Every structure is written in structure tokens, then in C-alpha cells.
Amino acid sequence: MNDSSIGREQILAMIPHQGGMCLWDRVLDWDAESIRLQAGTHRDPAHPLRADGRLHAVHLCEYGAQAMAVHGGLLARESGASAPPGMLVALRGVELHVARIDGLAGDLDCQAQVLASSAASQQYGFRIHHGEVLLAEGRAAVMLGAAGG
Numbered sequence: 001m002n003d004s005s006i007g008r009e010q011i012l013a014m015i016p017h018q019g020g021m022c023l024w025d026r027v028l029d030w031d032a033e034s035i036r037l038q039a040g041t042h043r044d045p046a047h048p049l050r051a052d053g054r055l056h057a058v059h060l061c062e063y064g065a066q067a068m069a070v071h072g073g074l075l076a077r078e079s080g081a082s083a084p085p086g087m088l089v090a091l092r093g094v095e096l097h098v099a100r101i102d103g104l105a106g107d108l109d110c111q112a113q114v115l116a117s118s119a120a121s122q123q124y125g126f127r128i129h130h131g132e133v134l135l136a137e138g139r140a141a142v143m144l145g146a147a148g149g
Helices: 008-014 058-080
Strands: 026-030 035-040 084-098 108-117 121-131 131-146
Touching: 008 026, 008 058, 026 108, 026 121, 035 058, 058 084, 058 121, 058 131
Parallel strands: none
Antiparallel strands: 026 035, 035 108, 084 131, 108 121, 121 131
């Protein structure tokens, strides 16, 4: 695994999601095939995905997709390049094990793993926990080189 001292400022420099839409606070560790991240952003009353003061578990899919973006940014940075922009094109096998995440006191932990990768697209599996409790899991596919992010 690579250096785990990657904080929010470095994450912001690698992904298009800025301000409150950057959901991850730190990278715990990563290698060419996977990444582990942590965040406490779900507790923020000003979280941009909250509706009526609530943050629904479906938004964990965005956390999973951003884990992919951070991993892609780290891989690109390691090779001296910038990650191409990507667009989320599919979510598969998503299982949400809770209804909401705004009331969770501790940090969220994510493990994301590359399932398939080419110059045009990537697919990752992700699992997001709160302590020992699995909150969400699924697969996400991104088309690279697309407008958006």
C-alpha cells in the first residue's frame, strides 16, 4: 500500500468535486487495485446532498463513485499525469442496508476495488461501513474522457 498521509486538500486537487461536494476527508491507503478512504462529511448540517435536514443512504453511491475518482487521481498522479474526466454511467448490484446516514456519529469508511479498467472506462466495486456495520455496497461504472465528473 502507498503513503496514507493523503488529506482533503490533496483530494481536492485531484478530483472535480469541490467544496462540500468533495465527500472524502482522507485516504487511509491505496495501491494499483484498491483504495480505502474515510470521511465525516455525512455529519455536516450543510452537506449539499441533504434534503429537509436528512442525508439518505442512496447518496452513499456518490461516495462510492468519488472513491473511484480519488483512486484514478492517485494513479494518474503517480504516473505524472492528470486523470481524465469521467461520467458515472451505471450502478449495479447496489444494496443499501440503512435508510439514512445523517445520524451516524462516527466516520464512514470505504473500500473500493478495480473490477475492470481500460482507457475508455472503469468499473469498481465499493463497500461503505460505519464501524463494523456495512451501510452500502455495489458496483459503479464510469466512462472516461466524458464531460462532467
